[in-house]
Amino acid sequence: DAGVIQSPRHEVTEMGQEVTLRCKPISGHNSLFWYRQTMMRGLELLIYFNNNVPIDDSGMPEDRFSAKMPNASFSTLKIQPSEPRDSAVYFCASSLGATGGYSNQPQHFGDGTRLSIL
Amino acid sequence: GESVGLHLPTLSVQEGDNSIINCAYSNSASDYFIWYKQESGKGPQFIIDIRSNMDKRQGQRVTVLLNKTVKHLSLQIAATQPGDSAVYFCALLQGGSEKLVFGKGTKLTVNP
Numbered sequence: 001d002a003g004v005i006q007s008p009r010h011e012v013t014e015m016g017q018e019v020t021l022r023c024k025p026i027s028g029h030n031s032l033f034w035y036r037q038t039m040m041r042g043l044e045l046l047i048y049f050n051n052n053v054p055i056d057d058s059g060m061p062e063d064r065f066s067a068k069m070p071n072a073s074f075s076t077l078k079i080q081p082s083e084p085r086d087s088a089v090y091f092c093a094s095s096l097g098a099t100g101g102y103s104n105q106p107q108h109f110g111d112g113t114r115l116s117i118l
Numbered sequence: 119g120e121s122v123g124l125h126l127p128t129l130s131v132q133e134g135d136n137s138i139i140n141c142a143y144s145n146s147a148s149d150y151f152i153w154y155k156q157e158s159g160k161g162p163q164f165i166i167d168i169r170s171n172m173d174k175r176q177g178q179r180v181t182v183l184l185n186k187t188v189k190h191l192s193l194q195i196a197a198t199q200p201g202d203s204a205v206y207f208c209a210l211l212q213g214g215s216e217k218l219v220f221g222k223g224t225k226l227t228v229n230p
Contacts, residue, residue: 004161031216043162043207043220056217091161097216104150104169104211107218109161 002026004110006092012116018080021113023092024073031097033107034067034077037089049075050097061086082117089114130227137195139224141208144189150211152218153182153193157204165193165206195226203228 005024013019025032033048047057049069057067064083069075079086093107131137143151149170154162168175168182168191175182181194191208205223212219 033216033218042222045217048216050216056215093161095216104167106152106164106167108164109154111159111161 004092004094004108006090006110006113008113009111010114010116012118013082014118015083016081017117018078019082019086019115019117021077021090021092021115023075023077023110025075025092025094026108027073029094029096029108030072031095031107032069032075033093033095034075035091035093035109037091037112043091046077082115084117087115087117127222128225128227130229131198133198133200133228133230135198137193137198137202137226137228139193139195139206139208139226141191141193141221142189143191143208143210145210145212146186146189148210148212151182151184151191152209152211153180153191154207154209154220155202155204156207156223162207198226198228200228200230202226 004026007022031050034046035043036046037043044059046059047067048055052069065079067077089112091109091112093109095107096105152167153165155165156162166177166180166182168184173184179196183192195202203226205225207223208221209218
C-alpha cells in the first residue's frame, strides 16, 4: 500500500530562494499535517488540515511560511524567502481524522524532505 | 500547554533482552497515546496505540502500558533485535483536536 509520499527528499538552496515542499497523503485520509524536526526542538507541528481546510496554523513560524491543500490528494508547504534557520527535516503526515477532533486515529508519516538553506 | 517527557534519552540493551522505554505526560485530559519508531533517514513509523479506557495493549513483541493515575506510559519490546535500534517517541493527542504532542525521543541501541 502506498504511504505518504513527499518530494523532494532532499533540497539544497541558497537563502532568499523560494522553497516548495510537496505531499501526497494516504488515499482516503482526510487529515493532513506538516511537521518540522530539528535536533534542538524535536518534532514540531506547523499546520494541519481537515477535509482540505486549515484547522490550526499556530505552529507556522512566521509569514514566510505558507501551506495549501487544493484537493484531498495534494498539499504544499512553501517558504519564501528561505533563511538558513529554516534548515530542518520537514515531514508530512496523514490520518483518518474526524471533524472537530477526537478521531483517535494514528498519523502516518512520509519519509520527509531534508532541507538545507545555505 | 501539554508537555511530554521521557525518563532517559538513550537506552542500550543486549540482543535478546527485553527493553522498556518510559514516558510521562502532564495533561490528564489526554485520551489517546501512540508510540512511534524512527529509523535514521526515515519518518516516524506507527508502532502501537492505546486509548485512555485501557491500561494495557499488546502487539507483536510490543506492549504498551498506561497508568493514568501517575500519568505514565511505557513501551515494552520483547526479545529486542538489532532491527529495533531506532529513536522511539511517545505522543499523545490533545483532547478535542488532532494535534499530537511528541516527546523528545529515546534512542535505543541493541548490541549484538
